[in-house]
Amino acid sequence: MKFKANVEKVRLDKYLVDALAESTEYSRSFIQNLIKNGHVTVNGNIETKQNFNLQGEIEIEVTIPEVKPSTINAEKIDLDIIYEDDDILVVNKANNMVVHPGAGNTEGTMVNALLGRDEKFLSSIGGVERPGIVHRIDKQTTGLLIVAKNDKAHQVLTEMLKNHEIYKEYVALVWGEIKEEKGIIDAPIGRHQNDRKKMMVASKNSKYAVTNFDVIKRLDQTTLVKCAIETGRTHQIRVHFNFIKHPIVNDPAYGKLAEKPTDFGQMLHAYKLEFWHPITKEMVKLKAELPKEFKDKIIEEGGVENDWKTI
Structure with a gap:
């Protein structure tokens, strides 16, 4: 593909995104990768900087590599x-x-x-x-x-x-009694200093992370909560509840040390999604039932199967 134009000062990636705006085939990320990987020339010279400034008479050639x-x-x-x-x-x-x-x-x-x-x-x-x-x-x-x-x-x-335009809500079963009806866990998360497969709350080499929660029901030894995350850090909900001393039940990485891990793993379920459809712009609202193992654990803790449906 070739483009010839006389332009005011504009970034190379922005120019190509606008030039291909009608196409659903070439996304911004795809175009930026084309530039980065040397598939775009400007006035005959390969340009690999996506923020390269175009100005005046230009000729751009884009080569689409085979997938x-x-x-x-x-x-x-x-x-x-x-x-x-x-x-x-x-x-x-x-x-x-x-x-x-x-x-x-x-x-x-x-x-x-x-x-x-x-x-x-x-x-x-x-x-x-x-x-x-x-x-x-x-x-x-x-x-x-x-x-x-x-x-x-x-x-x-x-x-x-x-x-943060996609609303994601989770249901979690955590150890102990959370006395507050709701709370905000605002604690930065980074890679664990001793175990690179895990994350931890840390003041250095970390990223901003916020989890909001509401108590659904207090059970025998656990609390059923719903969580809405403002950020999407790796293991965020699991790390945050461990941090406030209420680790998620059955969590093999962040749970109670005395707890025997199960094949099912942590009691954490991505229950609700709400977002505007990316193409039709219609509102999409979805919910998903808790797995049987999760419901069984709630009942074992003195609750009833539909306790989680009160949210």
Whole structure:
């Protein structure tokens, strides 16, 4: 693709985003990666800086590289699809399912399952290893997850996440009695200093993190809470409740030391999503039932199955 124009001072990436605004194929992130990887020339010279300033008479040539085929195996794995249209789908992720392939997890992931649905229209922004994946939840956290079917939807959803425009609500069962009816956990999170697989509240080398919670019901030895996160740090809810001395029940990484881990893992469920559809701009409101194991634990703690539905 070639572009010739006489322009006022403007960034290279912004110019190309505007020039390709009508296309759903080329997102902002895709264009920025093209520049970074040397696929854009300005007046015959390769330019790899996305903030390069254009001015006056310019000629830009963009080369679209061939898409590398995915090496991920498609697998026939049932997914609980809560919502689906031409642009997005929302999955109620099962317990013990990794979202995308990585070291030690090349099979049985949500991406394997999505490809196994003969899903031909997954966004490419996440790369060939993460097609369609807009955001993640932990392996043993259950609940709602958005998948983008095209780059335009992915780009808009990414911006919405960045601007905190997607409301995500979780239900958690935590140890001990939380006496307050509601609270705000405002504590920065960074990589654990001794265990690189874990996170921790830290004053240095950390990022701003805020979790809001409301008590749903106090049970025998635990408290059932709903949580709304203002930021999306790795393991945020798990780290924050550990920090206030009310770790999530069955959490294998941040739970009570005396607690025997279970195959189910932490009692944390992504229960509710509310957001404006990235393409149609209609409001989407979704909820997902708690897993049976979670409900059983509530009953074991002296509650009833539908206690969580009071939220």
